[in-house]
Amino acid sequence: MTLLDPKKIKIEKDQKNLLTLSTQNGKTYRKVNFLLLFPFTDLENYVSAVIRKGSEYAEIGIIKHLKDLPKDMGRYVREDLKLRYFVPEIRDIKSITTRYWFHKFDVYTDRGEKIFYLRNVRENVRFKADSSIVITDMEKCRYKIPNYTRLSPKALAELDRILL
Amino acid sequence: MEDEKIPGNIREKIKKELRHGKILLTLNTDIKYDGSFGEEWLIVTDKNMLVFSGTGQVLHSVRLKEVKEVEIVDLVGSSALEVNMGKFIYRIILYSNAKNSEFYQAVEDIGNILKGREVATKGRLKPKAVCEICNQPIPEDLGKCPKCTDKTKTLLRIMSFAKPYSFTIVMIILVMAVGSLFGLVAPYLTKLIIDDILKPDAVVKRFTKSEWLFLASLALFLSYAAQQLFSGFFLERLSGSLGYKTVYDVRAAVYEKLQELSMSYFDKNQTGAILSRVNQDTGELQRFLVDFIPITLEGVIMFFGVGALLIFISWELTLYILIPIVPTVIFLKWIFPKVRTYFHRFYHKRAMLSVLVNDSVSGIRVIKAFGQEKVEIEKFKKRSGEYRDAGIEMNSQWGIYHPILHLFIIFGSVLVWYIGGDFILKNRMSVGDIVAYTGYLAMFYNPIRTLTRMVEMISNSLSAAERVFDIVDTEPEIKDTGLPKEVKELRGGIEFDNVSFGYNKYKPVIKRMTLEIKPNEMIGLVGRSGAGKSTMVNLICRLYDVNKGEIRIDGEEIKNIKLADLRSQIGIVLQETFLFNGTIYENIAYAKPGSTREEVIEASIAANAHEFILKKPDGYDTDVGERGNNLSGGEKQMVSIARAILRNPRVLILDEATSSVDVQTEKKIQDALEKLTKNRTTIAIAHRLSTLRNCNRLIVIKDGKIVEMGTHKELMAKKGLFSRLIIMQKEFSEQASKMKAV
Numbered sequence: 001m002t003l004l005d006p007k008k009i010k011i012e013k014d015q016k017n018l019l020t021l022s023t024q025n026g027k028t029y030r031k032v033n034f035l036l037l038f039p040f041t042d043l044e045n046y047v048s049a050v051i052r053k054g055s056e057y058a059e060i061g062i063i064k065h066l067k068d069l070p071k072d073m074g075r076y077v078r079e080d081l082k083l084r085y086f087v088p089e090i091r092d093i094k095s096i097t098t099r100y101w102f103h104k105f106d107v108y109t110d111r112g113e114k115i116f117y118l119r120n121v122r123e124n125v126r127f128k129a130d131s132s133i134v135i136t137d138m139e140k141c142r143y144k145i146p147n148y149t150r151l152s153p154k155a156l157a158e159l160d161r162i163l164l
Numbered sequence: 165m166e167d168e169k170i171p172g173n174i175r176e177k178i179k180k181e182l183r184h185g186k187i188l189l190t191l192n193t194d195i196k197y198d199g200s201f202g203e204e205w206l207i208v209t210d211k212n213m214l215v216f217s218g219t220g221q222v223l224h225s226v227r228l229k230e231v232k233e234v235e236i237v238d239l240v241g242s243s244a245l246e247v248n249m250g251k252f253i254y255r256i257i258l259y260s261n262a263k264n265s266e267f268y269q270a271v272e273d274i275g276n277i278l279k280g281r282e283v284a285t286k287g288r289l290k291p292k293a294v295c296e297i298c299n300q301p302i303p304e305d306l307g308k309c310p311k312c313t314d315k316t317k318t319l320l321r322i323m324s325f326a327k328p329y330s331f332t333i334v335m336i337i338l339v340m341a342v343g344s345l346f347g348l349v350a351p352y353l354t355k356l357i358i359d360d361i362l363k364p365d366a367v368v369k370r371f372t373k374s375e376w377l378f379l380a381s382l383a384l385f386l387s388y389a390a391q392q393l394f395s396g397f398f399l400e401r402l403s404g405s406l407g408y409k410t411v412y413d414v415r416a417a418v419y420e421k422l423q424e425l426s427m428s429y430f431d432k433n434q435t436g437a438i439l440s441r442v443n444q445d446t447g448e449l450q451r452f453l454v455d456f457i458p459i460t461l462e463g464v465i466m467f468f469g470v471g472a473l474l475i476f477i478s479w480e481l482t483l484y485i486l487i488p489i490v491p492t493v494i495f496l497k498w499i500f501p502k503v504r505t506y507f508h509r510f511y512h513k514r515a516m517l518s519v520l521v522n523d524s525v526s527g528i529r530v531i532k533a534f535g536q537e538k539v540e541i542e543k544f545k546k547r548s549g550e551y552r553d554a555g556i557e558m559n560s561q562w563g564i565y566h567p568i569l570h571l572f573i574i575f576g577s578v579l580v581w582y583i584g585g586d587f588i589l590k591n592r593m594s595v596g597d598i599v600a601y602t603g604y605l606a607m608f609y610n611p612i613r614t615l616t617r618m619v620e621m622i623s624n625s626l627s628a629a630e631r632v633f634d635i636v637d638t639e640p641e642i643k644d645t646g647l648p649k650e651v652k653e654l655r656g657g658i659e660f661d662n663v664s665f666g667y668n669k670y671k672p673v674i675k676r677m678t679l680e681i682k683p684n685e686m687i688g689l690v691g692r693s694g695a696g697k698s699t700m701v702n703l704i705c706r707l708y709d710v711n712k713g714e715i716r717i718d719g720e721e722i723k724n725i726k727l728a729d730l731r732s733q734i735g736i737v738l739q740e741t742f743l744f745n746g747t748i749y750e751n752i753a754y755a756k757p758g759s760t761r762e763e764v765i766e767a768s769i770a771a772n773a774h775e776f777i778l779k780k781p782d783g784y785d786t787d788v789g790e791r792g793n794n795l796s797g798g799e800k801q802m803v804s805i806a807r808a809i810l811r812n813p814r815v816l817i818l819d820e821a822t823s824s825v826d827v828q829t830e831k832k833i834q835d836a837l838e839k840l841t842k843n844r845t846t847i848a849i850a851h852r853l854s855t856l857r858n859c860n861r862l863i864v865i866k867d868g869k870i871v872e873m874g875t876h877k878e879l880m881a882k883k884g885l886f887s888r889l890i891i892m893q894k895e896f897s898e899q900a901s902k903m904k905a906v
C-alpha cells in the first residue's frame with residue numbers, strides 16, 4: 001500500500017479545474033481523480049488517488065485521513081468526491097406519505113431538498129450492521145441515512161411507521 | 165424540438181443567447197454542477213452546445229465544430245456528460261440514474277448531429293412512459309404506474325382467482341348470515357327469561373314456571389350450539405377451503421411465471437426478494453382470504469343486524485350509546501398507527517434475526533475454518549436482544565392502550581345501566597330489556613373494533629397481493645416470436661453481426677462484435693477475467709437478447725428460432741457448476757428426461773466421470789448433497805460435463821469446464837472429448853491455455869471486443885496478446901518445475 005503523506009504532497013487545481021497531484025517523491029500527476037475505498041461507510045478516510053487509463057485505474061497512492069490535509073487541498077478532494085459519489089445523505093424527513101403502493105419521501109439531504117418515491121420497503125431498504133440505512137428509490141437512485149438512531153424523533157417516527 | 169418544456173424565464177434567456185441557430189435538442193438534468201439537487205438545461209443547436217443553469221445563466225458553451233466526441237462517464241449513483249475537444253475534455257453536465265435513458269439517447273443524437281447526419285428516428289429508446297393519472301414517469305421495469313394502480317383492481321384480481329369457487333363463496337355468506345342470526349337469539353331469550361318467567365308477577369300459561377325455565381334454557385343452549393355449528397364448524401371449513409384453493413392457484417401461476425421469466429429478471433431481483441414473494445406474500449394473501457374476508461363480512465353483518473336490534477329495543481338508549489362510540493373510534497384511529505409502529509419494529513427485528521441465522525448456517529464452513537464461532541454467537545445475542553426488547557416494548561405499549569380501550573367499552577355498558585336503570589325506574593323499560601341490550605351492545609363493539617383495524621390489514625394484504633401479481637404480470641423479455649421457425653437439426657454455424665450487449669443496457673459488455681463460426685468448428689475463447697467470454701456464451705444460448713446487431717445460427721436470426729429447439733440442441737457446462745440436491749444419476753439424467761441407464765453411463769465415461777463414480781460406495785446413487793457440496797470441485801465439473809454430453813447437442817459449450825480437475829484428468833477428458841467434438845460445433849473457454857490446443861481457431865477477447873483471431877500458430881507468429889499469455893504461462897510452469905528441482 002503506497003501511502004501519500006498529507007504533509008508532503010501537493011494538490012492543485014489547474015485553469016481547467018482539473019486536479020494535479022505532486023507526491024512526496026517529487027513526481028507530478030495531472031488529471032488526478034480520487035476514489036473512496038469505503039464509499040458507504042467512510043467518507044473521510046482511505047481515499048485513493050488514481051489516474052484513469054481507458055477502463056482501468058492506476059493507483060498513485062492512498063490518503064489515509066482527509067483531515068490531515070492542508071485546508072485547501074482537503075476541500076479540493078472533498079469537492080471531487082462529492083461529484084463522483086452521488087449518494088445523498090438524508091438529514092431529516094419532512095414527511096413520508098403512503099399512497100397506493102408507494103411511499104412518498106419528502107426529505108432534506110446534504111444536497112438539498114428532494115422528493116422521491118419508494119416502492120417496496122422490504123426490497124429497497126437495506127439495513128446495515130452499523131445502524132445506517134440505504135434506500136433505493138423507484139428510479140434506482142440511492143439515499144443514505146448514516147445513523148438512523150440519530151434522526152430527529154419526528155423523522156424516526158415517520159420512518160418507523162413504514163418499516164416492516 | 166421539445167422546447168415547450170422549458171420554463172419561461174429560461175426560454176427568454178436562451179432566445180437571447182441563440183439569436184441564430186436552430187434548437188435540435190433540449191434536455192434537463194436533475195443535478196447541478198456542484199452535485200446538489202437542482203435543474204440545469206442542455207441545449208444543442210446546429211452550431212453550439214450549451215448548458216444553462218436553472219436561473220438562465222450560461223454555464224458552458226462550446227462550438228460543435230470543435231467537438232470531437234461526446235461521452236458518458238459513469239460515476240457512482242450519477243453520470244456525467246463529457247465533451248472531448250481534442251486538447252481538453254470538459255465535463256459539462258451531471259445527471260442522476262433517473263435520467264439515464266434520456267442522456268443515453270441524447271449522446272447518440274449528438275453523435276449523429278456531429279457527423280452531420282439526421283437525428284435517427286428509428287431504433288430510439290422508448291421515451292419514458294408517463295402515467296396518465298399522476299404525470300410521473302413510470303419506472304422502466306414496471307410497465308404500469310405503481311402509484312396509480314387502483315387497489316380495487318387488485319381486489320378484483322384476487323376475486324378473479326376465487327371465481328372458480330363462487331359456489332363456496334355464496335355458501336360462506338349464507339352460513340355466516342345464519343350463524344349470526346342464531347347469535348342474535350341468545351340475548352333475546354335472556355330477556356324473555358327475565359321478563360316473562362323470573363318476574364314475580366309474571367303470568368304463565370300451559371306449563372309451570374320451572375318447566376318454562378327448562379325449555380328456555382334448552383333453547384338458549386341450542387341457539388348457542390347452532391351458532392357454533394354455523395359460525396365455527398361450517399364457516400371455518402368453507403373459508404379455509406376457499407383460501408387454500410385460491411392461493412394454491414395463485415402460487416402455481418407465480419411459479420409457472422418464474423420458470424418462464426428471462427435471466428435478466430433474476431439479475432434485477434434478488435433471490436431473497438423473489439422467495440419472499442412466492443412464500444410470504446402468497447401467505448399474506450392466504451390470511452386475507454381465510455381470515456380477514458370472513459371476519460370483515462361477519463363484522464358488517466353484525467354491525468347492521470345488532471344495530472337494528474339495539475334501535476328496536478330502545479332507540480333513545482341507543483342515542484346515548486353513540487356517545488362513547490364516537491371517542492372509541494377516534495381513539496382507535498389514533499392509537500393504531502402508534503401500536504402498529506411497535507408491531508412493525510417487532511416483525512422487522514424478527515426478520516433480521518432470521519436473516520442472520522440463515523446466513524451463518526449457510527456459511528458455517530467459513531465460520532469454523534476461521535474460528536469465528538464466538539463472534540457469531542455475540543452477533544446473534546445482539547440481534548436476539550434487539551428482538552427481545554422490541555417484543556417487550558410492543559407488549560408494554562399494548563399494555564397501555566389495551567386497558568384504555570377496554571375502559572371505553574365498559575363505559576358504554578355502565579352507561580346502559582345508568583341511563584337504562586333510570587328508564588326501568590320510570591317503567592319505560594324492563595329489566596330483561598336492559599340485560600338483552602347489554603348483551604347486544606357487547607356484540608356491537610366487536611365489529612367496530614375489528615372494522616377499524618381491518619381497513620389497514622386489508623390494505624397490507626393488498627400490497628402483498630400487488631407484489632405477487634407483479635410477477636404474474638411481468639412479460640418475459642425472451643420468448644418466441646409469433647411464428648417461430650422450427651429447427652429440428654441445427655447445423656451449428658454461428659454468426660455475430662455487429663453485436664452490442666450489456667447487462668445494464670447503458671453499460672455495454674460486448675461491443676460491436678462481429679464473428680463467424682462454421683459448423684463443426686472447435687473454437688477457443690481466451691481473455692482476461694471480465695472480458696466478456698461467458699457473456700458471449702449467454703447470448704448464444706439466448707439467455708439474454710442482444711441490444712444491438714444480430715446473432716444468427718445457420719443464417720437464421722436467433723430471435724426467430726423456436727426457443728425450445730434452440731436450447732435443446734445446445735449443451736453447456738457452466739462456469740459455476742451447479743448440481744441439484746439428488747443423486748449423481750439424477751443430475752446427469754436431468755439433461756435428457758427419459759434417458760436409459762446405458763446412455764448415462766456412456767456419457768459419464770466420455771466425461772471421465774465414470775472412474776471416480778466407481779470408487780464411490782453408492783456408485784451412481786451417491787447423493788451429491790446440497791448444491792453438490794458432497795463432491796469435490798473437479799468431480800462436480802465432471803458430472804456437469806457428462807450432463808452436457810448426454811444431451812448429444814449440436815453445439816457444445818465448455819465454459820472453464822475443466823478448470824478444477826487435475827492436469828492428468830484433464831488430459832483424459834480432452835482425449836475423450838476429441839472424439840465427441842468432431843462432428844459438432846464446440847466453443848471452449850479456458851484460462852489454462854493448454855486446454856485449448858485441439859481448437860481449430862482461437863479468439864482473443866479484450867474489453868468486449870475481439871482483438872486477435874486465428875490458429876495457435878498464426879497467433880504465436882503475430883506476437884500479440886495471445887503469444888504473451890502463452891509465454892507467461894510457460895515461464896510460470898518452468899519456474900515451478902525449477903522450484904521442484906531445488
Ligand SMILES: Nc1ncnc2c1ncn2[C@@H]1O[C@H](COP(=O)(O)OP(=O)(O)OP(=O)(O)O)[C@@H](O)[C@H]1O
Nearest residue numbers: 431667673691692693694695696697698699700739
Ligand atoms: N449477471 C450479470 N449482471 C451484471 N453484470 C454482469 C453479469 N454477469 C457478468 N457481468 C459483468 O460483465 C462483464 C463480463 O463478464 P463475463 O462473465 O462475460 O466475463 P468472463 O470473460 O467470462 O470472465 P471470467 O474469465 O472471469 O469468467 C464483467 O465485468 C462482469 O462483471
Ligand SMILES: [Mg+2]
Nearest residue numbers: 697698699739
Ligand atoms: Mg466467465
